[in-house]
Amino acid sequence: MxxxxxxxxxxxxxxxxxxxxxxxVYLDSAATSQKPNKVIDAISxxxxxxxxxxxxxxxxxxxxxxxxYIESKSKxxxxxxxxxxxxxxxxxxxxxxxxxxxxxxxEKNIGRGDHILITEMEHHxxxxxxxxxxxxxxxxxxxxxxxxxxxxxxxxxLKSNLxxxxxxxxxxxxxxxxxxxxxxxxxxxxxxENGAVVLVDGAQSAPHMxxxxxxxxxxxxxxSGHKMLAPTGIGTLYGKAELLDQxxxxxxxxxxxxxxxxxxxxxxxxxWKFEAGTSNIEGGIAFGVAVDYLEGIGMENIDDHxxxxxxxxxxxxxxxxxxxxxxxxxDEIGIKTGLISFAIKGVHPHDIASIFxxxxxxxxxxxxxxxxxxxxxxxxxAVSRMSFYLYNNMADIDRAVQAIERVRKIFKRK
Ligand code: PMP
Numbered sequence: 547m548x549x550x551x552x553x554x555x556x557x558x559x560x561x562x563x564x565x566x567x568x569x570x571v572y573l574d575s576a577a578t579s580q581k582p583n584k585v586i587d588a589i590s591x592x593x594x595x596x597x598x599x600x601x602x603x604x605x606x607x608x609x610x611x612x613x614x615y616i617e618s619k620s621k622x623x624x625x626x627x628x629x630x631x632x633x634x635x636x637x638x639x640x641x642x643x644x645x646x647x648x649x650x651x652x653e654k655n656i657g658r659g660d661h662i663l664i665t666e667m668e669h670h671x672x673x674x675x676x677x678x679x680x681x682x683x684x685x686x687x688x689x690x691x692x693x694x695x696x697x698x699x700x701x702x703x704l705k706s707n708l709x710x711x712x713x714x715x716x717x718x719x720x721x722x723x724x725x726x727x728x729x730x731x732x733x734x735x736x737x738x739e740n741g742a743v744v745l746v747d748g749a750q751s752a753p754h755m756x757x758x759x760x761x762x763x764x765x766x767x768x769x770s771g772h773k774m775l776a777p778t779g780i781g782t783l784y785g786k787a788e789l790l791d792q793x794x795x796x797x798x799x800x801x802x803x804x805x806x807x808x809x810x811x812x813x814x815x816x817x818w819k820f821e822a823g824t825s826n827i828e829g830g831i832a833f834g835v836a837v838d839y840l841e842g843i844g845m846e847n848i849d850d851h852x853x854x855x856x857x858x859x860x861x862x863x864x865x866x867x868x869x870x871x872x873x874x875x876x877d878e879i880g881i882k883t884g885l886i887s888f889a890i891k892g893v894h895p896h897d898i899a900s901i902f903x904x905x906x907x908x909x910x911x912x913x914x915x916x917x918x919x920x921x922x923x924x925x926x927x928a929v930s931r932m933s934f935y936l937y938n939n940m941a942d943i944d945r946a947v948q949a950i951e952r953v954r955k956i957f958k959r960k
Contacts, residue, residue: 549843551851551936557582557839558937568906571942576722576750576885576933577910578772581836585775588835592828600827601801601818615827618834619817625837625845626748626767627758628784632816635783635790636830640749641671643768643783644716646820647745648675650793651766655713655743658684663712663742665690665699665728666922667721670915672747676716688712696923697874698726698881704733708740715742719751723916723929724873725856725885727751734763743789749773753935754852754883756845765789771829775836780829783820790816797822840936848936852884855934859886859943866950868892868959872923884934887914887923890950893957895928901956902930905949907942909933 555561558580563570572580598608600615619631628634637643652675656662662676666689680687688710691703699717708715715737719730734744745766751757752767753774759767766789771780785793795802795813799822804812813819840848860876863869868891874882890898895911902909911930913920921927932946953959 549847549851552939554582554843555937555939557584559583559586561937565906565908566904571907571945573907573909573932573934573938573942573946575753575773575935575938576931578778579753579775579935580937581775581777582839584839585777585832585836588832589777589828592831597828599824611827611831614831614834615825618830618832618837621834621837621841622782625757625841626752626782626784627760629787633784633787633790635785635817635820636825636833637781637783637820638779638826639770639772639781640669640747640768643766643781644672644745644747645675646783646796647716647766647768647785648679649796650820651743651789652676652679652683652714654792654794656680656683656685660685661688661707661710661712662686663688663690663707663710663715663737665717666692667699667724667726667728667919668716668718668916669722669747669749670917671749672716672718672745673918685713686710690717692919692922696872697724697878699728699733704736708736708742711740712737712742714745716745716747718747718749719757720749720754720883721873721916721919722750722885723887723914723919723923723931725882725887726873727755727881727883729881730764731762738763750883750885753840754845755849759784771833771836775839776833777829779826780833787816790820793820795819795822799823801825843936849883851936852934852938853879853882855938855940855943856882856884856886858940859932859934859946862943862947863888863950866947866954868954869950872929884938885931886933887929887931889924889926889929890953890957890959892959893953894926895924895930897957898930898950898953901953902946902949905945905952907945907949909946
């Protein structure tokens, strides 16, 4: 049976608030998602009923918190089709996951003159760590270009860059500015044929679609819990066990060791080797609850729902004068997720977002942490972005369209 997307809105208490006296519409889930009661309650229940450190205590509530934390990793492993929880390293977010790879795998495997390949549609999280590594090691950072429409990656550019035999290809699954879904299975296949290791930034894909790391074939996959109904401060680095096994930890301390002597130590098993110190226990547990919630609805259903909303929004926007939309259009809805960056001629994106706010509609404006891309899209070096999730509906989009009409009226656009 198809899920009742309108009913599930009741699970998200924040959707009932008023902003500037108007019913709140949240269209900024690409920045962070809202949380259902089940997740909020799981955090509260942890502190009320079984708050204890994990992997240490021999008393009942510590065993319970350890079990819940481990179970959550198993759920995340199942969600992305990893081999098991040993391939699920909990980190704070996507940014930390990518930095872990650049600092550990990169430290060992990148040398002077080596090539690192990323793309022109990366978020700063998948750009700056590689810049730091390249500077440190004297390596070369190359970029796959966008196609002429600036909507997709240019596959010829990918192929010619692969001829330089990069050691690693690090690419986003979905652009947080364009909404473009990259064919990461194909990119991984080409990269592997050329001897590269592949990292996929899944920050904007894991929350919105079925992800299968085995089918993609990538070596690493990074994503953030807070964009998929879980709290902030918890995210995942998936890595193939054979690669994680060969990597050195980047933090030393409690929990990540097996034995410690005065001058040396040996490392714990995966994934604990990479999780030094006390973890974000309640975040991890709540992440598992968020995964249960998403799976209860079905990732394919969420994907379909967002496609319907996006298609509806693109159609509405196409009929408004002076509105330009970035990224794939309705004719390419198969490679677009539920986010739309747009501009209104002659109006600064920050003014657009402020007027939306006065109408009770939250959207984001700015460079979206993708400066090198956004400067090529708009002279203001900023765009406005509305992004959807499972709790949005057509009425939310109608409110966004009304807000655009208000912007046009204030700025006297014809
Ligand atoms: N990559 C992409 C594509 C993103 O959209 C984001 C978040 N905007 C990130 C990485 C970084 O995520 P986080 O801030 O949770 O580390």
